Amino acid sequence: MTMASSKKKLEGLVAATITPMTENGEINFSVIGQYVDYLVEEQGVKSIFVNGTTGEGLSLSISERRQVAEEWVTKGRNKLDQVVIHVGALSLKESQELAKHAAEIGADGIAVIAPFFLKPWNKDVLINFLKEVAAAAPALPFYYYHIPALTGIKIRAEELLDGIQDKIPTFQGLKFSDTDLLDFGQCVDQNQQRQFAFLFGVDEQLLSALVMGATGAVGSTYNYLGKKANQMLEAFEQKDFSSALNYQFCIQRFINFVVKLVYYSKRMQSRTSQRERHIRQGLRGSQT
Numbered sequence: 001m002t003m004a005s006s007k008k009k010l011e012g013l014v015a016a017t018i019t020p021m022t023e024n025g026e027i028n029f030s031v032i033g034q035y036v037d038y039l040v041e042e043q044g045v046k047s048i049f050v051n052g053t054t055g056e057g058l059s060l061s062i063s064e065r066r067q068v069a070e071e072w073v074t075k076g077r078n079k080l081d082q083v084v085i086h087v088g089a090l091s092l093k094e095s096q097e098l099a100k101h102a103a104e105i106g107a108d109g110i111a112v113i114a115p116f117f118l119k120p121w122n123k124d125v126l127i128n129f130l131k132e133v134a135a136a137a138p139a140l141p142f143y144y145y146h147i148p149a150l151t152g153i154k155i156r157a158e159e160l161l162d163g164i165q166d167k168i169p170t171f172q173g174l175k176f177s178d179t180d181l182l183d184f185g186q187c188v189d190q191n192q193q194r195q196f197a198f199l200f201g202v203d204e205q206l207l208s209a210l211v212m213g214a215t216g217a218v219g220s221t222y223n224y225l226g227k228k229a230n231q232m233l234e235a236f237e238q239k240d241f242s243s244a245l246n247y248q249f250c251i252q253r254f255i256n257f258v259v260k261l262v263y264y265s266k267r268m269q270s271r272t273s274q275r276e277r278h279i280r281q282g283l284r285g286s287q288t
């Protein structure tokens with residue numbers, strides 16, 4: 001593990017990688033090398049977030065998660081700036097095992113979501129869980145992955161961050177996948193003195209988060225719209241806000257298209273299954 005690389009601040013675009021699969025549902029390790037090259041050369045994206053929501057980390061077995069993490073770290077060596085591994089799990093032991101493994105393979109950081117089945121009922125319970133995971137990889141920067149719509153844990157990030165470094169010395173930043181810009185803004189505002197990374201995770205609203213002080217972004221669309229998003233970051237940096245807005249609108253148009261596609265295909269699916277139910281009921285009726 002290179003301590004120097006793990007100490008530098010995670011910034012800019014971070015692609016939440018898709019886990020490539022074969023038609024049989026096995027992990028297709030053979031394309032990960034090309035994937036790294038594509039991100040760097042075609043998208044200008046040099047950091048990745050592995051086994052998160054986009055990577056379906058929580059649907060993989062522990063052994064698969066370890067292998068996927070290892071492959072990305074190996075293939076990303078000397079090409080990527082940072083490889084952060086999501087190691088959240090319902091079982092503390094599994095999460096610690098993955099954290100330890102991430103350190104062993106030379107990852108640059110780990111991130112953890114809140115356990116979402118038997119849920120932490122307050123901030124202290126959640127912090128204690130995160131602390132135990134972080135302690136399993138004491139040399140790795142630790143990021144809290146806030147994604148309340150999927151975990152169902154509504155503890156505000158701003159509240160969680162209050163005093164977090166006293167409990168988790170390796171705490172280095174927040175991956176904020178929520179649309180509550182009051183909460184996000186207050187995370188930034190209340191931690192101005194600290195060198196935390198504030199990584200926004202709602203790609204369609206990144207420009208608003210940049211205004212609030214986001215230092216970077218983690219998301220699925222940076223896999224293929226990284227170039228556009230980088231142009232937006234550049235325009236924002238140059239204070240060319242009208243160009244930045246044009247880039248954000250362009251990204252929004254794409255995401256909006258996909259959102260509608262998913263919505264309509266779900267409606268079609270539910271109609272299809274309704275029809276199937278009727279047919280099956282009819283068949284059953286005719287058999288009696």
Ligand SMILES: CC(=O)N[C@@H]([C@@H](O)[C@H](O)[C@H](O)CO)[C@@H](O)CC(=O)C(=O)O
Binds near residue numbers: 016049053
């Ligand atoms: C719910 C979800 O998947 N959100 C994505 C976004 O990148 C999202 O796909 C994008 O904003 C489009 O809606 C990321 O926040 C998730 C992410 O970074 C991850 O895969 O860990």
